[in-house]
Amino acid sequence: MLNLVPTAQEQLKFLKNIQLILQSGSFSSTYKFALLISLSRLAIEKGQDSGDGLALEYKDIAEKFIELYWKQAVPYTFQEESKLILNQNNGKQAAIVNRITLLRQTYASLGLLRRDSLVWFSLLKDVARTVKEMPVRYLQNISSQNFEFLYQLEKCSKQLILLPQVMYCLRQFSEIIEELCQKRWIDYIRKNSSNVPILNKLPNLEQFMFEPNRNQLNAVAHVLVELQECKCFYCNRPMKKGNYAVDHFIPWSMYPSDTGHNFVLADSSCNSKKSNLLASDEFLHKWEERNETQDLIIVDRISVLGFLTDKERSHKVADWAYSQAKENGYLLWSNKL
Numbered sequence: 086m087l088n089l090v091p092t093a094q095e096q097l098k099f100l101k102n103i104q105l106i107l108q109s110g111s112f113s114s115t116y117k118f119a120l121l122i123s124l125s126r127l128a129i130e131k132g133q134d135s136g137d138g139l140a141l142e143y144k145d146i147a148e149k150f151i152e153l154y155w156k157q158a159v160p161y162t163f164q165e166e167s168k169l170i171l172n173q174n175n176g177k178q179a180a181i182v183n184r185i186t187l188l189r190q191t192y193a194s195l196g197l198l199r200r201d202s203l204v205w206f207s208l209l210k211d212v213a214r215t216v217k218e219m220p221v222r223y224l225q226n227i228s229s230q231n232f233e234f235l236y237q238l239e240k241c242s243k244q245l246i247l248l249p250q251v252m253y254c255l256r257q258f259s260e261i262i263e264e265l266c267q268k269r270w271i272d273y274i275r276k277n278s279s280n281v282p283i284l285n286k287l288p289n290l291e292q293f294m295f296e297p298n299r300n301q302l303n304a305v306a307h308v309l310v311e312l313q314e315c316k317c318f319y320c321n322r323p324m325k326k327g328n329y330a331v332d333h334f335i336p337w338s339m340y341p342s343d344t345g346h347n348f349v350l351a352d353s354s355c356n357s358k359k360s361n362l363l364a365s366d367e368f369l370h371k372w373e374e375r376n377e378t379q380d381l382i383i384v385d386r387i388s389v390l391g392f393l394t395d396k397e398r399s400h401k402v403a404d405w406a407y408s409q410a411k412e413n414g415y416l417l418w419s420n421k422l
């Protein structure tokens with residue numbers, strides 16, 4: 086069966102439906118936000134711009150959950166003794182967060198946890214089960230009515246199968262969906278009264294919950310200095326110590342998830358000029374070539390810092406970003422301007 090790309094009207098309807106479940110659905114935990122974000126990221130990493138359905142493995146969704154919650158499960162210490170972690174649930178802490186909190190005591194980074202394959206796979210399995218039993222079952226539930234526009238629950242026992250046209254719409258609107266979900270997620274955390282003592286200590290909640298942490302990025306910089314022989318990725322000029330920044334090749338504003346192959350090192354000047362823009366095609370080729378030739382080093386040295394490092398997926402994200410740019414007429418940045 087041929088599945089057509091959704092019409093403009095169908096796409097708008099889809100976006101309205103996303104807004105409807107975010108607005109009218111009941112949220113007893115933050116799992117539903119994590120699920121929508123995960124589906125939209127996986128549609129980009131695993132899908133394509135067609136009207137077809139897409140089958141997603143529960144373990145891939147679980148991996149996205151772990152990445153999201155790992156960042157947010159950092160404990161905050163108060164008056165020496167008491168430690169607090171953002172409560173992601175209406176009542177007691179959410180099960181996935183408890184599981185991750187416990188593992189954080191043994192593993193300093195997500196990368197180290199991933200390398201302990203026995204523990205990692207058992208975590209994936211447990212999280213996948215929770216995802217399937219909780220948010221997947223209730224996401225499309227609005228005042229006890231099932232409103233199945235993303236997937237049909239009864240067909241999702243082994244994999245989560247996105248209905249035709251859904252993958253296309255998720256890819257089309259992922260920036261909007263990410264932003265909506267993050268905003269609602271932050272609101273949920275703020276309104277949860279058990280979080281009050283922590284919120285005062287976290288002036289920038291958005292940064293804490295979703296953005297990469299400084300120490301991790303400094304460690305990435307350390308690896309890239311070596312890989313690039315301390316020259317700027319964009320202008321190739323030698324860089325002075327401290328005068329460089331880790332740049333998200335595909336800008337964070339387009340795709341707010343850190344993947345190991347997406348990092349390059351740029352001098353402050355190129356970094357600030359590129360800002361939130363995509364780099365021009367010549368840099369895309371240079372980046373792809375860098376990833377081909379240095380794949381093994383990147384996988385080896387950056388995954389251990391806790392980042393997903395999968396060249397195929399990073400390149401799929403880039404394909405998506407550049408085709409979005411073409412379609413929507415985004416400005417590309419070139420250092421020749």
Ligand SMILES: [Zn+2]
Pocket residue numbers: 317318319320321322351352354355356
């Ligand atoms: Zn430069």
